[in-house]
Amino acid sequence: MAVKSLQAIFLLSVLCFGVVSYASFLSTQGRWIVDSSGRRVKLACTSWASHMEPMLAEGLHKKPLKDIVAKLVQLKFNCVRLTWATYMFTRHSNNTVTQTLDNLKLAQAKQGIAQNNPALLSMTHIQAFEAVIDELGKQGIMVVLDNHVSNPKWCCADEDGNGFFKDADFDPTEWQLALSFVAAKFSSKNQVVGMSLRNELRGPRQNEDDWYNYVLSGAANVHVVNPNVLVILSGLNYDTDLGFLKKKVVDPSNWNNKLVYETHWYSWSVHANTCDETINVVYDHALFLQDGAQPVPLFLSEFGFNQTGKNEADNAFINCFLTGAAKYDLSWSLWALQGSYYIRESKLDYEEVFGVLNADWDTIRNPQFMSDLQKLHPIK
Numbered sequence: 001m002a003v004k005s006l007q008a009i010f011l012l013s014v015l016c017f018g019v020v021s022y023a024s025f026l027s028t029q030g031r032w033i034v035d036s037s038g039r040r041v042k043l044a045c046t047s048w049a050s051h052m053e054p055m056l057a058e059g060l061h062k063k064p065l066k067d068i069v070a071k072l073v074q075l076k077f078n079c080v081r082l083t084w085a086t087y088m089f090t091r092h093s094n095n096t097v098t099q100t101l102d103n104l105k106l107a108q109a110k111q112g113i114a115q116n117n118p119a120l121l122s123m124t125h126i127q128a129f130e131a132v133i134d135e136l137g138k139q140g141i142m143v144v145l146d147n148h149v150s151n152p153k154w155c156c157a158d159e160d161g162n163g164f165f166k167d168a169d170f171d172p173t174e175w176q177l178a179l180s181f182v183a184a185k186f187s188s189k190n191q192v193v194g195m196s197l198r199n200e201l202r203g204p205r206q207n208e209d210d211w212y213n214y215v216l217s218g219a220a221n222v223h224v225v226n227p228n229v230l231v232i233l234s235g236l237n238y239d240t241d242l243g244f245l246k247k248k249v250v251d252p253s254n255w256n257n258k259l260v261y262e263t264h265w266y267s268w269s270v271h272a273n274t275c276d277e278t279i280n281v282v283y284d285h286a287l288f289l290q291d292g293a294q295p296v297p298l299f300l301s302e303f304g305f306n307q308t309g310k311n312e313a314d315n316a317f318i319n320c321f322l323t324g325a326a327k328y329d330l331s332w333s334l335w336a337l338q339g340s341y342y343i344r345e346s347k348l349d350y351e352e353v354f355g356v357l358n359a360d361w362d363t364i365r366n367p368q369f370m371s372d373l374q375k376l377h378p379i380k
């Protein structure tokens, strides 16, 4: 097609749909994430697990994919942190969803998918993953792809073999291969705005030298394969600690405005008496990155609580989180969207009480919290 007519079509689509919302790649400007015209973008995400044994985004046996995504839109999330496992791409890429469900003896899940999302059953895991990304894009939701584990399963424990480079299930070469593959595979999809290199580094092998060595080479690899995505780096100790970067700074100017850090914050990750003290600890471990001479954005990529009811500890935690997230004007991702798992830790249809949705994948677990969270959206 001639360039002229392409331009005409582009112009037409802009006129028809108003703004092309995320349809420009994101980059960083100091501590802010911005779009291609320099306007601030705040990621208001929820995590959607797709890294567990079935290697399929959760809930597709309960509701049609497009309905789940419509729910996200209705709840005013603008982004999903979609998790994936290394072996989905390096070892199981030719297996179909049906084959895996049969191997796992998940007959009910299979039947539910046949009813709600029949087209997915004959797809490979990669095709099904792509179908989810496509639907998110179609409904205007941005996507951060998060390498969550190597071996598809519930995460995380110190000794689960997936915690740090050279653990039993964490071969750095295989990880790099998967990162390159994923970066290349989805590089044409504008809705994929970021890639998180690895969730919650942890365990007895973790050390700063290997962090600089492997994490930075993974980042360079992704950046070369897809220079458009934000490259998101996680800290040590279950992604609660980036404090070591004070001693040995990573120069953000080498990253063409694509470098972002991420941290996790739960009630159990900080032990302090007051909210002020808690925020000080988070500042010292992570928030400091947004200040100083070479500021970079920080993505608060996991937080959450048992949304079934609130106990005193959850109340204190979530109030403090909302205070801190508003004060530091953060991009964030709530754990989690899913109201249940096909299977988790050997239990079928495991309910996720941290989930936005109930186990029916239709009703909202905690509407009051959803409205509190929406107050964090506006850009100051």
Ligand SMILES: *[C@@H]1O[C@H](CO)[C@@H](O)[C@H](O)[C@H]1NC(C)=O
Pocket: 089, 090, 091, 092, 093, 094
């Ligand atoms: C998938 O199949 C292709 C073509 O047969 C093969 O080259 C590739 O190695 C297979 N991948 C995996 C992970 O088994």
Ligand SMILES: *[C@@H]1O[C@H](CO)[C@@H](O)[C@H](O)[C@H]1NC(C)=O
Pocket: 306, 307, 308, 309, 310, 353
């Ligand atoms: C979540 O909270 C509910 C209500 O307080 C409680 O019954 C349930 O045991 C909690 N579940 C978990 C996993 O904490």
